[in-house]
Amino acid sequence: MRLLMGNYNYSSWSVRGWLVLKASGVPFDVENVSLFKGEYKQQILNASPAGKVPILVDGDVTVADSLAIAEHMAEKNPELWPADAAARAHARSISAEMHSGFVAMRETLPMNTRATGRRVSVTAETRNDIDRFAAIVAECRSRFSNRGEWLYGDYSIADMMYAPVVSRLHTYGVTPESITEYCEHVLRAPVVREWFAIAGDESDVIEKSEVGQA
Ligand SMILES: N[C@@H](CCC(=O)N[C@@H](CS)C(=O)NCC(=O)O)C(=O)O
Structure with missing residues (x-):
């Protein structure tokens, strides 16, 4: 599993996705996007046309949006x-x-x-x-x-x-x-x-x- 996320300091939606993955207890990698710097937008678009972080890549499945990520992880871990x-x-x-x-x-x-x-x-x-x-x-x-x-x-x-x-x-x-x-x-x-x-x-x-x- 890979979470594409913005800055931990500024990107509140990203942090929500990260907190959900941490609570799920599954191993995952983080790919950081430095928001508003350089080619950041392309880096996000390479993962999802939605163009915003966080984005979760779970095998063949890509889930964009913090709440969608939360629901996706809750399907596997209902106790969330x-x-x-x-x-x-x-x-x-x-x-x-x-x-x-x-x-x-x-x-x-x-x-x-x-x-x-x-x-x-x-x-x-x-x-x-x-x-x-x-x-x-x-x-x-x-x-x-x-x-x-x-x-x-x-x-x-x-x-x-x-x-x-x-x-x-x-x-x-x-x-x-x-x-x-x-x-x-x-x-x-x-x-x-x-x-x-x-x-x-x-x-x-x-x-x-x-x-x-x-
Ligand atoms: N509703 C979305 C909001 C996502 C969002 O606005 N992400 C911001 C960072 S916190 C973003 O990707 N901004 C970069 C941009 O708009 O280019 C969610 O819950 O994930």
């Missing part, structure tokens, strides 16, 4: 989603919500694990996104977590979809008090520390004008 059907439906809903929403947060709080301490002014739209995430965490923890530390008790794709959100809130110091415990749990997870360590060692810098697309 919660076992309970109602919890699983909820987890799929909030994962899809992340995938298609949180536009203001994605634009104004670009993922950058190396920028901890940077301050930005939070717009009303971004505040709405932050509040929505806090509400999701609160609902999951009260309805589904069964006193476990992840959104649905055990680590699932939903936690992986929101880990980059946790990272953004941490970078810009805007984590709501009410969800600090969950966010700290995510940041302490060994796989998240591994991701931050790799991202910290990357040398590429993506310019401000490109960041919205990363």
Whole structure:
């Protein structure tokens, strides 16, 4: 298996794909794409005409898009989603919500694990996104977590979809008090520390004008 992915520091969709593969426990190779540098677009197009990372090459099968990769891996490892059907439906809903929403947060709080301490002014739209995430965490923890530390008790794709959100809130110091415990749990997870360590060692810098697309 081979995962074509962008920078660990900037490419939140790529990191989601990587987290899913790490959680699957299957051996896989990573092919890094230095986003917006040199022939990067051709490198992506060589793997898929969709033209975006992440892309998973699993034998003869190519899967483009983070959520499609998550579903593909969940077919082989159903435990990547919660076992309970109602919890699983909820987890799929909030994962899809992340995938298609949180536009203001994605634009104004670009993922950058190396920028901890940077301050930005939070717009009303971004505040709405932050509040929505806090509400999701609160609902999951009260309805589904069964006193476990992840959104649905055990680590699932939903936690992986929101880990980059946790990272953004941490970078810009805007984590709501009410969800600090969950966010700290995510940041302490060994796989998240591994991701931050790799991202910290990357040398590429993506310019401000490109960041919205990363
Ligand atoms: N919905 C897609 C989004 C993928 C995406 O936007 N990837 C960005 C990097 S995070 C990309 O490939 N940008 C490079 C480009 O647009 O040329 C997913 O979930 O995988």
